[in-house]
Amino acid sequence: MHLAKMSRSQLTEIISELKGMATHNKDMSRQLLLSRPQLPKALFQVAFF
Numbered sequence: 001m002h003l004a005k006m007s008r009s010q011l012t013e014i015i016s017e018l019k020g021m022a023t024h025n026k027d028m029s030r031q032l033l034l035s036r037p038q039l040p041k042a043l044f045q046v047a048f049f
Contacts, residue, residue, distance in 0.1 A: 003042050011046045018043065 003011065022029040033040055 003046065015043060015047060 006014075018029065018032075021032070
């Protein structure tokens with residue numbers, strides 16, 4: 001599913017889960033963000049819009 005089609009609450013939940021992943025498993029979260037270069041930008045946009 002594309003981020004643009006998700007509700008604000010779904011996007012907030014994704015950000016929350018990624019924060020938890022970054023806290024508990026830094027290597028896994030780093031690999032996720034490196035393997036999907038568009039994801040950090042999309043998350044940034046969600047957080048501020």
